[in-house]
Amino acid sequence: MSFKSSKISSFRLWGLLLTMAGMGMMILGTAGIVFWGHSGKIVAAIGLVIGLIAMLGSLAVYFWAGILSTSAVQLECPECHKLTKMLGKTDRCMFCRTILTLDPEQANITADELEANQSATLH
């Protein structure tokens, strides 16, 4: 997976991956019955259990992402001027993936400086 996306986006990606893995396991398990007949039922049972756990896991990830996004700070991105959400003190913009920070010590450029730079290059 890409680490260059915002935290909320990567949570959603993991949730989706877990859901797909869970469904895949259930389908494979059911296919086990078709291919191996009676003995395939054990494979099917294991597949269903693992699939169910993966699905529950994805639900937990989605739930967690939901809680996190309510506590996320909403702000206008200084780079692309779209409304984005950030988690914690440092996160990436959901649209242009610029690294944003609320910590003045970690920032190497302020929003005002960026604004000044942008208007300087435009003119």
Ligand SMILES: [Zn+2]
């Ligand atoms: Zn942006």
